[in-house]
Amino acid sequence: MSDTSASVLLTVRDVRKSFGNHEVLRGVTTSIGANEVRAVIGPNGAGKTTFINVVTGIYAPTSGRVSLAGRDISRAAPHSIVREGMARTYQIASLYPSLTVAENIVVACRAASKFSKARMTDAISPREYRDRMLELFNLTRLAGRQVAEISHGDQRLVELAVTASLRPRLMLLDEPTAGMSPAETQQFIELINTRLRSSCAIMLVEHDMKVVMGTADTITVLANGAVLAEGGPDSIRNNAKVQEAYLGSAFAH
Ligand SMILES: Nc1ncnc2c1ncn2[C@@H]1O[C@H](COP(=O)(O)OP(=O)(O)OP(=O)(O)O)[C@@H](O)[C@H]1O
Ligand SMILES: [Mg+2]
Structure with missing residues (x-):
């Protein structure tokens, strides 16, 4: 190319x-x-x-x-x-372990709403966006759980959801x-x-x-x-x- x-x-x-x-x-x-x-x-x-x-x-x-x-x-x-x-994940998970799954996603959504405005074409509220991301990544079932207490595989999924929530x-x-x-x-x-x-x-x-x-x-x-x-x-x-x-x-x- x-x-x-x-x-x-x-x-x-x-x-x-x-x-x-x-x-x-x-x-x-x-x-x-x-x-x-x-x-x-x-x-x-x-x-x-x-x-x-x-x-x-x-x-x-x-x-x-x-x-x-x-x-x-x-x-x-x-x-x-x-x-x-650009947003990345690491070989080692980089989440806030004491926050819930939903809170981790909210942190990323807030960051995105500050610096990715130009790339946001949809006018949905942060809460709606959080819920959409939870659903997209099949994490609604874990929304209220602390990241520290979910399985390693689920933590990887949260990490992915957090990265996608930055709207890269x-x-x-x-x-x-x-x-x-x-x-x-x-x-x-x-x-x-x-x-x-x-x-x-x-x-x-x-x-x-x-x-x-x-x-x-x-x-x-x-x-x-x-x-x-x-x-x-x-x-x-x-x-x-x-x-x-x-x-x-x-x-x-
Ligand atoms: N900060 C650093 N200082 C010195 N050497 C480094 C540093 N980071 C990486 N290296 C060296 O660079 C080489 C490539 O490492 P890198 O981690 O990029 O490989 P990789 O392809 O990701 O390997 P893996 O599949 O094991 O993850 C290795 O020899 C490593 O020791
Ligand atoms: Mg490597």
Whole structure:
């Protein structure tokens, strides 16, 4: 997808990131469309989380450029990148454990109503919006429960709901199904396909090939901090280099 295309949301150009002498990202170039679901896969230590950290402003790239909707955000702080319309989840849940599920969502809705006004086309009240999000994520059943006391899988679901409540243009998910049961994972796949993909672009780092193949329009394979291959699920599945570097073992367990 070319940089000038109106439908490109995120552009990453030759991004490098070093920690001391250790070059973790070695020139990553890709772009993500406005309604695309992108999976980033690769062996442990390939640089996937670092890539998300650079895109979301946790780390500035050592060199290269990241732009969102044509705006250079390479050196922007994480909070201003959130305002530009990027929201992420972490490998480790980042919720308010002593608040209820509904309260956690309200916190995100309030934040969104402050900084995402321009992207809000519907005129619904915060309470209605909260209830809509609870329903969308099948969390109405847990609305009044403290986050600390619900299952790990349900916490992951709340985290997703909180992230979506920020009304992002691009949602970044780092191993969203880690700790989920097979049934919860299936529910997650359906959620992406039936609800989330129509509202924003999604970039997810994921080891579960069922999730990757069941949701992604395009897959980027990172190995040793560089893009080994990029393409649709079938072309990636059948790519000999990818098989050798990663998929052989990924499909084995
Ligand atoms: N803050 C940091 N300081 C130094 N080295 C780091 C830092 N963050 C990551 N690294 C190194 O960068 C490399 C890539 O790590 P990263 O966490 O990005 O991999 P990953 O692809 O997400 O792996 P996993 O699949 O295990 O989550 C690793 O060698 C890691 O030790
Ligand atoms: Mg990681």
